[in-house]
Amino acid sequence: MYQKITLLFVALVMSVSAYAGFEGPGAPAAVTTVVSINDLNDDDTVTLEGNLLRKIQKERYLFKDKTGEIEVEIDDKKLRDIKVTPETPIRITGEVDKDWFSISVEADSVEIID
Numbered sequence: 001m002y003q004k005i006t007l008l009f010v011a012l013v014m015s016v017s018a019y020a021g022f023e024g025p026g027a028p029a030a031v032t033t034v035v036s037i038n039d040l041n042d043d044d045t046v047t048l049e050g051n052l053l054r055k056i057q058k059e060r061y062l063f064k065d066k067t068g069e070i071e072v073e074i075d076d077k078k079l080r081d082i083k084v085t086p087e088t089p090i091r092i093t094g095e096v097d098k099d100w101f102s103i104s105v106e107a108d109s110v111e112i113i114d
Contacts, residue, residue, distance in 0.1 A: 029093060035067035037105070042098040046105060048072075049091050049113060052084055063092065063105070071104040073097070078110050089113045 032046040040046065050065030052072075063072045072092060084090060094107040 031091075033067040034063070034065050034070045037070060037096055037103060040096050042096055044096045045093070046096055047091060047093045048105065049089065051086055051089060053086050071102070072107055073104060074107040074110055078107060082110065082112055084110075084112070 029045070029047040031049050032040075034048065034050075037046060048063060048065060048070075050063055053062040053064050053069070055061055056071060059073055059075055061072050061074055063070050072094070074092070089112070091111050091113045092105065092107045093109045094105045097104045097106050
């Protein structure tokens with residue numbers, strides 16, 4: 001009986017620890033895919049990981065991840081200190097910007113990822 005209870009307790013602890021982790025300031029944000037942005041609301045916070053394919057116009061870029069492409073708005077100041085090419089993997093944290101006829105992401109931060 002004691003062994004069954006011990007095994008049950010160990011299994012319970014292991015399953016809970018798989019979901020444990022710090023949640024709050026400084027914790028890594030869950031990555032959002034481009035395809036899932038359609039299901040989000042205007043001004044929802046997102047974190048994207050992928051590549052900038054090309055510049056569309058001033059402060060507007062085409063971003064691509066493994067699920068699709070989306071236009072992102074990145075203030076020139078946010079790219080001032082980093083060099084980004086289409087091969088550079090980056091992480092963009094920002095907000096969904098939904099208009100009547102388009103969906104894009106306005107970047108709050110951009111960082112190169114390893």
